[in-house]
Amino acid sequence: MNQQIYLDNAATTKIADAVKAEMEPYLKENYGNASTSYSIGAEAKKAVEKAREIIAETLSAKPSEIYFTSGGSESDNWAIKGVAGDNKKKGCHIITSSIEHHAVLNSCEYLERLGYHVSYLKPDRNGMISPEVIQDALRPDTTLITIMYGNNEVGTVEPISQIGKIARNHGVVFHTDAVQAYAQIPLSMMQIPVDLLSASSHKFHGPKGVGFLYVREGVNIPSFIHGGGQERGKRAGTENVAGIVGMGKAAELAHINMRRRIQKEMMLRNYLIERVLHEIPNVRLNGHPTMRLPGNVNFSFKGIEGGSLLILLEEDGICASGGSACNTDGGRISYVIKELDVEEAYAPGTIRLTLCGDTTKAEINATIASLKRNVARLTL
Numbered sequence: 001m002n003q004q005i006y007l008d009n010a011a012t013t014k015i016a017d018a019v020k021a022e023m024e025p026y027l028k029e030n031y032g033n034a035s036t037s038y039s040i041g042a043e044a045k046k047a048v049e050k051a052r053e054i055i056a057e058t059l060s061a062k063p064s065e066i067y068f069t070s071g072g073s074e075s076d077n078w079a080i081k082g083v084a085g086d087n088k089k090k091g092c093h094i095i096t097s098s099i100e101h102h103a104v105l106n107s108c109e110y111l112e113r114l115g116y117h118v119s120y121l122k123p124d125r126n127g128m129i130s131p132e133v134i135q136d137a138l139r140p141d142t143t144l145i146t147i148m149y150g151n152n153e154v155g156t157v158e159p160i161s162q163i164g165k166i167a168r169n170h171g172v173v174f175h176t177d178a179v180q181a182y183a184q185i186p187l188s189m190m191q192i193p194v195d196l197l198s199a200s201s202h203k204f205h206g207p208k209g210v211g212f213l214y215v216r217e218g219v220n221i222p223s224f225i226h227g228g229g230q231e232r233g234k235r236a237g238t239e240n241v242a243g244i245v246g247m248g249k250a251a252e253l254a255h256i257n258m259r260r261r262i263q264k265e266m267m268l269r270n271y272l273i274e275r276v277l278h279e280i281p282n283v284r285l286n287g288h289p290t291m292r293l294p295g296n297v298n299f300s301f302k303g304i305e306g307g308s309l310l311i312l313l314e315e316d317g318i319c320a321s322g323g324s325a326c327n328t329d330g331g332r333i334s335y336v337i338k339e340l341d342v343e344e345a346y347a348p349g350t351i352r353l354t355l356c357g358d359t360t361k362a363e364i365n366a367t368i369a370s371l372k373r374n375v376a377r378l379t380l
């Protein structure tokens, strides 16, 4: 079999053809520096500002609230280290969860080494961080709450609005890593009480190495990359014009017919979940049964090694993963799965399948057939 079925869209996505086409002029004739005044520079500047407007509109935000970065990791680092550093006199306590992406966890651990105190809250068995647990963790010296919008491994969508209200009531800055949620589900900054939001282009069919941080008007965070005056003096460095233009196009495409795409994705996802749960014995679905990202599926199969299953899936042309692409500790069981208290017999047999808008029913049928055959083979 030489078909390729790509079900690892939470790790990265294929760049859309229309995105590539939109970027091309800025890799060729419009190579000017966006901070210069002659025409090829002015063209680049115009394109960067157009992308900023498109992205702001998708969030019901203002263009002045969008800052371009090199991706989700930089946005998370900036938000967390920026708020913590700026509020040091007020307090040194940060609230986060134990199932955040490493960009958040490792930023927090770095701050701990500098003397900050961090509460890593444990989710429930569905991966949900309860607003009550956040409320109980608040201290007079808490200055930042950072909770992800949607979990990259198990897909659980967190109660961000409720958490944001708690943060607001206590005058605490609230950051959310929305890398898995932005451009996947509708987000309105008019409705969601978040102060800072991270997103990354390559998770929604844009180019790699570019992202943004939304900073609500009135919230002040210091510059993270010091240098020139780009991004209104908040993020130095010659703009990644082609990358930003590509991200703008990808954001625009993602928000055209978004609801219809979500419906289609969820239908296929639910079909995959239901058939696997019914047709393969001893399997469990990880993450919240309903409050989950439209494209996320995470299964644990009893008594097998997820790594062995991934190799067999790959032989059938199926790209999936054992959880996060960023699990560098070489651990057999992901830290997220551990935090969800998945039973010992099941935890090692965990795999993640993440769909996108282009995933077809034929691909899902082929995946189910491959899973059935290969899980049976491994459980012999």
Ligand SMILES: *Cc1c(COP(=O)(O)O)cnc(C)c1O
Binding pocket: 010, 011, 070, 071, 072, 073, 074, 076, 101, 103, 148, 150, 151, 152, 177, 178, 179, 180, 200, 201, 202, 203, 209, 210, 211
């Ligand atoms: C991918 C991802 C990141 C990192 O984004 P990059 O652009 O790859 O740096 C951060 N958080 C979450 C939840 C992610 O899925």
